Amino acid sequence: MKLKIVVGSVLIAGFIIFGAYSFMESNVKYVTIEEAKKTTRKVQIVGEWVKEKESYYDARTNQFIFYLKDDNGDVVKVVHNGAKPNNFEIASHVVVKGRYVDGIFESQEILTKCPSKYQSADALKQYQN
Amino acid sequence: MLGRFLIYIAFASSLFATIGYYLSFKGRKSLIQKARLSYHISAIFVILASAFLLYLILTHQFQYTYVWSYSSTDLSTPLLISTFYAGQEGSFMLWTFYTAVLGLFLMSYSRRNGYEAEVMSVYSLVKVLLLLILVVKSPFEYVWETWPNQVHEGFVPPEGRGLNPLLQNFWMVIHPPIIFMGFAAMAIPYSHAVAALLRREYLTWVKPAMPWTIFAALALGAGLAIGGFWAYETLGWGGFWGWDPVENSSLVPWLIAVGTIHTMYVQRRTGAFARWNLGMSILAFILVLYSTFLTRSGVLGDTSVHSFVDPGMWVYLLLISLILTFSFIGFGLLFARRKEIPKVKVESDLLSREYNLFLASALLLIVAGFVIVGTSSPIITKILQGKASAVDVSYYNKTTLPLGIIMALLIGLAQTMWWRRTNPEALMNSLLFPTAAATVFTSILIVAGVREVLMALFVLTSSFAFFVSLRIAYKIARGNPKYIGAYLTHIGVALFFLGVIASTKYDKTQVVSLPKDQAINVFGYKLTYIGNQKIDKEKVAYNVKVEKDGDSFIAPLQMYFSEYNQGVMRHPYIFSLLNYDIFSNPNLLAFLVKNTLTNDLYLSPMSLEKSGGFNPHTTGDLIILDKNQEKVVGDYTLKFIRFDMSSEDMAKMMSGQDFAIGAVIEVTYKGKKQQVIPKIFYRNNMPVPEGVKVGDKQLTFVNLNVESGQIAVSLRSNGAVSEFQDEPVEVLVIEASVKPFINLVWFGVIVILAGFVVSMIRRISEVKK
Structure with a gap:
């Protein structure tokens, strides 16, 4: 019976360590562009799309390219694997997840944060005049 | 006003029912009649309130904020009905509706089994708190109440905002009603566990609780399956599961409920694991509430693709107090009574069925634990790092893969075990065929290209589980098919695992540019983009001709700018056995059977380009x-x-x-x-x-x-x-992929659910005896 308890607790401890390790490993931290340049880990950056600079979709490689400016005012070229995300134009800010490699931020996922539509009655107002 | 009035009465009468039931349990037996009556009144008013909301939606009463927010006059009737639960208020209404209706069945069921007062006092309290949410966050609010300074009183908008196009889909019409049925039903095992603690009747309660637990798991499981199919078919995720918080939040209580079923089975037989079962039954419902909190309170707001609406402070606090109340009642009672719960000696032999069933239950709990920790990661990181960030999807894959391998192995082993103690020799004998068959099967797949160690192991244990379950199921089917439920479910799980491995690990994807009227060969199909046309006021279909062996079909890939979402929507088109165009095109079925039985062809639109036109790389200096x-x-x-x-x-x-x-x-x-x-x-x-x-x-x-x-x-x-090129040519860029054996996933899920149905029927008939 004692052996079983020992085996059981070792197993549980193992699962907890394994889970905690995977958690830390997969936790994608929010960083600034400056910090992203210093690490090879997968990170995420919040910023604004620099509309003045080029942005296009390259069909041959299926990549969407644009420039992102973070809160510190740093700008980085982002190469996103995939099409231009939904809501990209009206997003108040965008979040890119990926890695910084050789002067380019290689993004695997883009989240677009939109100004909330639910809290405004603007859409109602059109009928009121 | 009427809607609010109905909710208030329902709230007051269910509160009355709860108190009445509780006092009658405490000894004032005469109150039970009044409690019953109150419960009926409250159920009737919940039904009336739901009917009234449906009426408002069907008659386009846009002066109600909820109706205005989610519907419009151009929706078809089924879609219009689905706007009932398109938003938060309506989905709470639906949940409350199910809780009220299931309560009517539970009332007569528990009355027959002699524990009505206890179980109904707990269950009715769930309804009270759900109704409280509806009091605070009412679907019957007028637009001028929502925006008091911007909209004048009595104003009726002529048109509503309409329904999110992502939700305009058959699967979305039936998905929430099934999921919420599961959510509502999960309160029943909880109520049984608490009632058992109240009555100090720790051993016999699992018998009547078991059919309900299976029912809750069945409903939630069916909801998860349909949600997965919706993601595959409409959202264009490319897969059926994205480890999204909304999906996870139904998966976690489901895993716990399924785990509970395993140990309930042991308790019925031997009386062991009483405390474990009480705890798990309580936990399953608490996790339903916690998941609701995660997805409805706005805490995940900034870290997911899903748009989580912030419902306001009141709902946030209410949801938290809901979790605390039911945790306190459930776990508090369990803790207070822990000493007096009889400990039946568990057969601790490693080779006993009860021990292995317990391992299964514990394993499901661990999987659920990993998933809920990942889903809660924004909260955890917020506390630890001060800034919320979600874990990557890879976290879930990494943690669940080894557990899946062990689970499949356990499925195989546990089913061959005997109660109390298995004779090792007999065990070896019965494992001989499945082990051999699984080894042969895995070897073939390794030769065919399965090279990663963990994947090969997963194939091995899954096929082992499959052969074990199949052999036993075959024997039972020839004897007494009534008992086949569990084995059927495990066959389904094994098939599902194999389908998951094949379709997610060994799918092939290619981005293809299709210049107009020019055939391109992809994965053995000839694809030609032949032009586009508008299919309604917003949606545009880009038609791709798909040819193979003389057959040809048009795949309309949809890509359009959605006014509602303020963004580009892309809908894939899938050549699979579950394609519903077979109803309008009889030739399609034969084609699908011939070509997509083992490989779905999945086409998603990416963008429309012009060749010979603009390309920043070739435009030279600006x-x-x-x-x-x-x-x-x-x-x-x-x-x-x-x-x-x-x-x-x-x-x-x-x-x-x-x-x-x-x-x-x-x-x-x-x-x-x-x-x-x-x-x-x-x-x-x-x-x-x-x-x-x-x-x-x-x-x-x-x-x-x-x-x-x-x-x-x-x-x-x-x-x-x-x-x-002289003339710029339209080029449709698509992502084409083949998903091997994804049909195994759907088939596996159907078999799992069928097994649940058989088991439930068996357990119901046992209660009646």
Whole structure:
């Protein structure tokens, strides 16, 4: 019976360590562009799309390219694997997840944060005049 | 006013029912009649309130904020009905509706089994708190109440905002009603556990609780399956599962409920694991509440693709107090009574069925633990790091893969075990065939290309589980098919695992550019983009002709700008056995059976391009022109005069539709002055410039800055373009993928659910005995 308890607790401890390790490993931290340049880990950056600079979709490689400016005012070229995300134009800010490699931020996922539509009655107002 | 009134009465009477039931349990037996009556009244008023909301939706009463927010006059009746639960208030209404109706069945069920007062006092409290949410966050709010300073009283909007196009789908019509049935049903095992603690009747309660637990798991499981199919078929996720918080939040209580079923089975037989079962039954419902909190309170707001609406402080606090209340009641009682719960000695032999069933239950709990920790990661990181961030999807895959391997192995082993103690020799004998078959099967797959160690192991244990379950199921089917439920479910789980491995690990994806009317070969199919057409006021279908072996079909891939979501929507088209175009095109079925039995062909639109047109890599150096300033470029003198945009284009731009903007440029070449207007067309928000010919060159308007009055153009020799292509050709870029054996996933899920149904029927008949 004692052996079983020992085996059981070792197993549980193992699962907890394994889970905690995977958690830390997969936790994608929010960083600034400056910090992203210093690490090879997968990170995420919040910023604004620099509309003045080029942005296009390259069909041959299926990549969407644009420039992102973070809160510190740093700008980085982002190469996103995939099409231009939904809501990209009206997003108040965008979040890119990926890695910084050789002067380019290689993004695997883009989240677009939109100004909330639910809290405004603007859409109602059109009928009121 | 009427709607609110109905909710208030339902709330008050269910509160009354709860108190009445509780006092009658405490000894005032005469109150039970009144409690019953109150419960009936409250259920009737919940049903009336739901019917009233449905009536408001069907008759387009847009003065109600909820109706205005999610529906419009152009929706078909099924979709209109589905707007009932498109938003938070309505989905709480639906949940409450199910809770009320299931309670009526539970009442007569528990009355027959002699524990009505206890179980109904707990269950009715769930309804009280759900109704409290509806009091605070009412679906019956008027628009002028929602926006008191902006909308005048009595105002009726002539049209609603409409339903999110992602939800305009058959699967979405049936998905929430099934999921919420599961959520509501999960309160029943909880109520049984608490009632058992109240009555100090720790051993016998699992018998009547078991059919309900299976029912809750069945409903939630069916909901998860349909949600997965919806993600695959409509959302264009490319798969059926994305480890999204919304999906996880139904998966976790499901895992716990399934785990509970395993140990309930042991308790019925031997009386062991009473405390474990009480705890798990309580936990399953607490996790339903916790998941609701995660997805409904706005705490995940910034870390997911899903848009989580912040429902306001009151709902946030209510949801937290809901979790605390039911945790306190459930776990508090369990803790207080822990000493008196009889401990039946568990058969601790490693080779006993009870021990292995316990391991299964514990394993499911661990999986659920990993998933809920991942889903809660924004909260955890917020506490630890001060800034919320979600874990990557890889976390879930990494943690669940080893557990899946162990689970499959356990499924195989546990089913061959006997109660109390298995004779090792007999065990070896019964494992011989499945082990051999699984080894052969895995070896074949390794030769065929399964090279990763963990994947090969997963194939091995899954196929082992499959052969074990199949063998036993075959024997039972010849004897007494009534008992086949569990084995059927485990066959389904094994098939599901194999389908998951094949379709997610060994799928092939390729991005393909399809120039119009030009056939391109992909994965053995000939694909030709043949043009596009509008299919309703928003949606555009890009038709791709798919040919193979003389058969040809049109796949309409949808891509359009959605007013509602303010973004580009992309819907895939899938050649699979579950394609519903088979009803309108009888030839399709034969084609699908021939080609997609083992491999789905999944086509998603990415973008529409123009070849020979704009490509920043080939446009050469950009020339920046300031307004009204001449610039000399070689033989050319360019002067940007003004922007050219029609009022119609202006309106289109404002509303986010396709539009065009031109730049009026004065060009002087060889003494000749002319004005040209090169344009940029925005298609699906993608700039597509079209150049104009000036002299021997091509002038292209590439970019603009309205505030500073600057434009960027390129000027390059015309020959370079015409060498390549005279006319720009439309190119549809798509992502084509083949998903091997994804049908195993669907088939596995159906078998699992069928097994649940059989088990439930068996357990119900046992209660009646």
